[in-house]
Amino acid sequence: MILIAIVGIIILLIIVWLISSYNGFVKLRNKSEEAFSAMDVSLKKRYDLIPNFVETVKGYAKHERETLDAVIKARNQAMNSSTPEQKIANDNALSGTLKSLFALTESYPDLKANQNFLNLQDQMARVEEEIAGSRRYYNGVVNKYNTKTEMFPGNILANLFGFQRKPLYEVNSETERENVKVSF
Helix, strand or coil: CHHHHHHHHHHHHHHHHHHHHHHHHHHHHHHHHHHHHHHHHHHHHHHHHHHHHHHHHHHHCCCCHHHHHHHHHHHHHHHCCCCHHHHHHHHHHHHHHHHHHHHHHCCCHHHHHCHHHHHHHHHHHHHHHHHHHHHHHHHHHHHHHHHHHHCCCHHHHHHHHCCCCCCCCCCCCHHHHCCCCCCC
């Protein structure tokens, strides 16, 4: 009788652990998806600002068509990404082309004095700060989720129920890690 009670308690503890662990995975998965969605909202703001920014620069830098076209192409690819992995890669490429655009504006003092340009630059700076904050939050939540997915005994439950690692938002290339000197 005592042996049956001990086995029953052990089975009950295992069931409670399974339910708790499963719910923990679901909670972290949902938080990571919410964090990605919040970051996506900030990225949408960036995508909406880029055409205005490019048009303003285009008026002053007519012969810099290649750089302006690269920014628009990168923006369109980022907007049309279908998976988180594609979104991360394409957004990193867009960030690189934006650095080129900002560096380009250095050569045009009249542009730097244009009020419309200054307003767009200020809006872009605020959006970039939002994106950076969203990326930090997303990476923090995903790091907790990935850690739980890989650590024993959670990894057994993760494999059993199909919880898989999520990608972190990272800078991928060495050129993106370099600072571009831009002063407005």
